[in-house]
Amino acid sequence: MCVHFTLGANKQMKKTILITGAGTGIGKDSAFALARRGHNVIATTETEEQSLNLKEEIKSANIDLNVFKFDITNKKDHQKIENYNLDVLINNAGIGESGSLAEIDINKVRHNFEVNVFCSFEISQLVLKKMFDKKEGTIIFISSLAGKITMPFLGPYCMSKFALSSGAEAMRSEIHRVHKNIHVSIIEPGGYHTGFNQKNIAKKYVWMDEKSVFYPIIDQIKAKEDRQFKLTESKSTASIVGKIVKAAEAKKPKLRYSAPWWQAFGIQLLRMFGK
Secondary structure, three states, rough: OOOOOOOOOOOOHHHEEEOOOOOOOHHHHHHHHHHHHEEEEEEOOOOHHHHHHHHHHHEEEEEEEEEEEEEOOHHHHHHHOOOOOOOOOEEOOOOOOOOOOOOHHHHHHHHHHHHHHHHHHHHHHHHHHHHHHOOEEEEEEOOOHHHHOOOOOOHHHHHHHHHHHHHHHHHHHHHHHOOEEEEEEEEEEEEEEOOOHHHHHHHHHHHOOOOOHHHHHHHHHHHHHHHHHHOEEEOOHHHHHHHHHHHOOHHHHOEEEEHHHHHHHHHHHHHHOOO
16 A cells, blocks of 8 residues: 655755665655655665556656665675765664574575664665765664563564664664764554565464474464454554654754554553653
8 A cells, every 4th residue: 555645845955865674565655655745765675576567656646756676685785876975874674583483594594684783784884985975864773662572482583673673773873983973763664464474474384384383383373473464554654654754854854763653552561660
């Protein structure tokens, strides 16, 4: 579902914005929303197939986007953006791994960190070179409310988001010591019905088979996850896309933006009571 923002950006506010992982979900909806507001948006995708699909979709929607394949784990792809002079980088590309941390192949956890954390910071360092030269710009990391409170059997994903948020906060504080007009912000989406959560939780059932110590309660785990996501997932991405737009357009964006508000509030309460 694409989100429509009818209010256009002021001409003086027009920015060049690159967003990774824009082929689907929140990334795609944010790219569309920012383009509709008059920004020069570069919407990148993990695969060529996603890129072709997105190009067809923007034709139908009559939206002006610069679209190309940009796999953040591919060093050759990094060269594609070396000469871009960006005002805003939105690190949205990410993956999820799930399963018991007592049993999961650590290489799966390592890859989750490689994509969600290491590659996101590597791309940010690349973009920051030109931002340092002009002494302004914004780096946005799409983290998660799962980066504040962990969920059973989603440990690999939650761990990566905890690390991402921690690193982004440190980067913001460090940069502000030398450049007050270069900002780093964290976006914390809660549950949205984009298909990402279902894809993530399904991964563990490929290997948590009869050999797993958790196999006797697999049906209970599946039923609980199904109930949880049915109760919490928002059908529209509008609330979180609004936060991304706000952070991208702000002269002095805040450190954190979260949505939906009720999920963010609930997690804050849980943390206050020692969760």
